[in-house]
Amino acid sequence: MWKNGQMKARRRVYDAVVEDHPGPDPDPTLEPVGHARRAATGTVGAAGCHEQAGRSVRTGAETVRRWLEVLSGFYFGFLVRPWFRNVSRSLRKEPKWFLRDWSGVRGNGAKAETFVACHLLKAVEGWTDLGLGAFQLCYLRDKAGREVDFVVVRDGAPWFLVEVKNQETTIAPSLSYFQEQIGAPFAFQVVLEADYVEADCFARPGTPKVVPAKPFLSQLF
Template sequence: MRRYIQQELVQHCHDHRQMLFLSGPRQVGKTTLAKAMEASFHTSQYLNWDNQAHREVILRGPEAVAQGLDLDRLQTDLPLCAFDELHKYQHWRDFLKGFFDQYEDRVRVLVTGSAALETFKRGGDSLMGRYFPYTLHPISVAEAFDESPPELIRHEPSRIDDGQWDALWRFGGFPEPFVKASQRFYNRWRRLRTEQMFREDLRDLTRIQELGQVEMLAELLRSQVGQLTSYSSLASSVRVSVDTIRRWVATLESLFYCFTVKPWHRNIARALRKEPKYFLWDWSQVDDPGARAENLVASALLKATHWWTETGLGEFSLHFIRDKQKREVDFLVVRDQRPWFLVEVKSSGSAGLSESLGYFQQQTQAQHAFQVAMDLDFVERDCFEIHRPVIVPAKTFLAQLV
């Protein structure tokens, strides 16, 4: 299936000289997307580090790659060179810097990867100014029925098919299990992906030796999705130091196992400031229905904030709010350092409107405050035209995102 980000990446190649760094979890569709993009270019070359023949070309240096694309020959259009799994090459940054500096006016470059690219994006500057980062997310409600995302909000939402909604809930948003919608396939896919992440990726991309204890930590994070995180409690359970827990959690984030949602405290009296919450990239692994619902919405909001930020619409971030009186709202989306909208997730639409929504909307001056109910039927209306706290169907709210 065509992914929501594909046209943006193709347009980037036409408009900008910078390389594309496409990050995302294992099996989210990065390789498939890279190969699909080749159809948009008259000439292209796909090089996967895991392929021995391709690896030999890369190891011969930038000139060998350029020769395969005939970059010394006058061409009508700029070709595309896609590097897949290149982060497994120890000197991949130096290789890319040399290749880009020599051929930037003759080729467009796409680099896909997971942990190494995401980690590098946050530190080091040897490639500064030479790339733009993008993140490929699992399929969401909005993408399930329309792969062309809105610039910001889809003001005329469409109803997701009931079968697709059920598949997203049961099997998550990773393309293969979502499309197949088979419990037996999903069981096998999940087991294999977990083994690859905690054995191959941890072994190959980190220096961590205590793989069993990291798996134990991951299981603890999975069991407390959406709850305040106590690093000291995790350290006691796994039997390592708090500093080690922090490093291992950061590693699990860099491998796209989980992501952090931090508290927002500006202009909030007696707000919590430190304890974050963690959610999984694959919400189908969350057993508790209430926590899975919260994780599904968190994933959709993270996808939207990444998309809006990475396409240049501003600086967006995802937070939650909780104060010392234990008043809480599940999520706050911040736009250019200003609260934009609040989201409280409920399994049932019969639950009364949360008093915390109105309280924190007044505190933050957020434009919108939504109580998202998972069981309500789709309503064909723009949630974002309402500025008071309101209960909305999840199928409507999520359809307006990316």
């Protein structure tokens, strides 16, 4: 159980860092973390979020990494790490940062990616909690700049890839490239503004397919 003093201290951290309301007697030691919160908000969905946020507030990537751990502990956001097994010349140490409240993200592309990321994270955590397996949410990127927004891993093996688009229905080349490399049975280009269709997105494994966001997300959990 939290003691009264611990609860008050935790509340002060939450107000200052997450809600950005430091109160009448702000704690100056929390000010840098508030800066990191604002900087991290501007790096949503970008690989290398530690370095980008660090440059924004003129501090080291390791310090930002610790700050983001604090923000993650308050469920302000979450990190998605690269999947590199069987990926040629893959990135290994550059996570992407996402806010749990996607509605506050600026930019249509970043907002769409965050929206889908939140749904995928909820599904991954739910499946794991139900004992259906050990699930991870990762992303794919190599040193040539090819990237797929997300890969869901089940029991240590890639299960399906997800590339998020607002309107684009032409299959992204990186989706086919990475599916062939890592051997995932499913690969989806999820289009947010596409009309709903009655279809089972997971009926047949195979090459990448374009799916509207509504049926795809509704079938996750």
